[in-house]
Amino acid sequence: MDKKTCTKCGIEKLAHEFKLNRGKLRADCKQCNKEYRTKNKTAILKKKTEYYHSHKKETLKQKIARLEAEIKCLKEQTNNLESEFDYVTTLHPEFPWKRHVAKTGKSQGQEVYNAEMKDACDSWVICVGGSRLLNQ
Numbered sequence: 001m002d003k004k005t006c007t008k009c010g011i012e013k014l015a016h017e018f019k020l021n022r023g024k025l026r027a028d029c030k031q032c033n034k035e036y037r038t039k040n041k042t043a044i045l046k047k048k049t050e051y052y053h054s055h056k057k058e059t060l061k062q063k064i065a066r067l068e069a070e071i072k073c074l075k076e077q078t079n080n081l082e083s084e085f086d087y088v089t090t091l092h093p094e095f096p097w098k099r100h101v102a103k104t105g106k107s108q109g110q111e112v113y114n115a116e117m118k119d120a121c122d123s124w125v126i127c128v129g130g131s132r133l134l135n136q
Contacts, residue, residue, distance in 0.1 A: 008032035063133070070129035090120045
């Protein structure tokens with residue numbers, strides 16, 4: 001069996017008494033490594049916490065939550081108007097909002113917006129929320 005000398009305690013030990021790190025045996029044995037970790041537990045935890053906070057990346061779920069919050073904020077801005085659709089159409093009257101005369105329903109005989117225009121409005125709200133999210 002292979003033997004190796006621990007750099008911490010200086011004792012020659014069998015290879016299975018050392019941990020592997022990237023396919024190679026570590027310089028210190030498992031016992032010395034464990035002793036070091038128990039003695040310096042708080043310092044190691046502090047270092048890991050600092051590293052985490054300085055390198056943490058926003059997860060996809062967090063981005064979606066922020067985007068949903070932005071959309072909610074945009075919708076709250078439209079409370080004084082009848083709907084978000086009315087808000088968007090008043091912001092962009094130059095856009096060719098397609099209309100037709102309703103043949104049935106409560107708006108029968110009145111000029112109403114086509115259904116795909118509501119989808120276009122929703123797309124606009126999502127795009128604005130996304131651009132605000134990216135600009136932060």
